[in-house]
Amino acid sequence: MYPNKDSIYAEPIGEVGAFKFDEKVAHVFPDMIRRSVPGYSAIISAIGLLAGRFCQDRSFCYDLGCSLGAATLSMRHHIQAEDCRIIAVDNSEAMIEQFRKNLLQDSGEVAVDVNCADIRDIEINKASVVVLNFTLQFIPVADRKAFLNKIYQGLLPGGILILSEKLRFSDPRQQALQTDMHHEFKKAQGYSDLEISQKRSALENVLIAETFVRHQQRLMSVGFSSAEVWFQYFNFASIIALK
Numbered sequence: 271m272y273p274n275k276d277s278i279y280a281e282p283i284g285e286v287g288a289f290k291f292d293e294k295v296a297h298v299f300p301d302m303i304r305r306s307v308p309g310y311s312a313i314i315s316a317i318g319l320l321a322g323r324f325c326q327d328r329s330f331c332y333d334l335g336c337s338l339g340a341a342t343l344s345m346r347h348h349i350q351a352e353d354c355r356i357i358a359v360d361n362s363e364a365m366i367e368q369f370r371k372n373l374l375q376d377s378g379e380v381a382v383d384v385n386c387a388d389i390r391d392i393e394i395n396k397a398s399v400v401v402l403n404f405t406l407q408f409i410p411v412a413d414r415k416a417f418l419n420k421i422y423q424g425l426l427p428g429g430i431l432i433l434s435e436k437l438r439f440s441d442p443r444q445q446a447l448q449t450d451m452h453h454e455f456k457k458a459q460g461y462s463d464l465e466i467s468q469k470r471s472a473l474e475n476v477l478i479a480e481t482f483v484r485h486q487q488r489l490m491s492v493g494f495s496s497a498e499v500w501f502q503y504f505n506f507a508s509i510i511a512l513k
């Protein structure tokens with residue numbers, strides 16, 4: 271059960287193409303995300319704790335951009351509420367296929383629906399917990415407000431959104447420092463300079479990071495009453511937004 275090691279960008283690639291969540295990425299994803307996102311495991315654990323507190327009886331918990339379902343499984347093992355379901359959605363067929371296989375090995379009792387769809391197209395209803403764990407950053411900036419508005423409208427009173435994102439900083443020195451520290455983190459996790467720079471090119475124009483202030487303003491503008499950072503490790507942060 272050791273995760274497959276990510277070596278996707280280890281050899282020189284003539285022209286680095288845009289990053290895609292294909293079979294190659296799905297195959298190594300647990301290793302890739304753990305070694306690339308500082309604090310990822312801590313965030314996954316906390317999502318379980320938050321779902322334990324906020325999941326309401328007869329409600330839905332949504333995991334949007336679920337990849338292999340790490341946040342879904344964490345929630346599944348902490349939810350105590352009656353008659354709730356987790357709805358996990360991702361538009362990568364490779365991710366969804368692997369997640370369905372993994373789910374067969376999980377003994378949790380909460381019902382889980384796994385859907386291959388674009389999260390901009392799904393309906394959100396009777397939600398007590400919505401998780402966007404490093405997913406909004408891949409949605410075109412122009413679509414983000416309408417999408418968050420749909421989430422807000424689908425939340426029950428007392429519902430929460432957990433929004434984790436790679437952040438950008440308006441101060442150029444802060445941006446340079448935090449980016450550099452993230453690269454140091456990746457080096458300490460065993461990635462080479464070549465792997466770091468080739469993946470960085472692949473993510474250009476694919477992962478669009480925004481500042482915390484921009485996220486907070488947008489969340490408040492669609493109706494959330496509060497949005498604050500509960501976790502940050504360099505340029506990776508997680509926000510709790512309260513309806």
Ligand SMILES: Nc1ncnc2c1ncn2[C@@H]1O[C@H](C[S@+](CC[C@H]([NH3+])C(=O)[O-])CC(=O)[O-])[C@@H](O)[C@H]1O
Pocket residue numbers: 291303334335336337338339340341359360361362365387388389390402403404405408409
């Ligand atoms: N429009 C879209 N519709 C559906 N899915 C999408 C869309 N755009 C991107 N995705 C999906 O969002 C996921 C982002 S990874 C999330 C990690 C996970 N949350 C985790 O807690 O392990 C984060 C990362 O790799 O940095 C991928 O699986 C995409 O296919």
Ligand SMILES: O=C(O)C(=O)Cc1ccccc1
Pocket residue numbers: 302303306307436469470473477
């Ligand atoms: O690897 C990076 O530099 C990131 O910003 C995070 C990430 C992790 C997994 C897939 C895509 C991006």
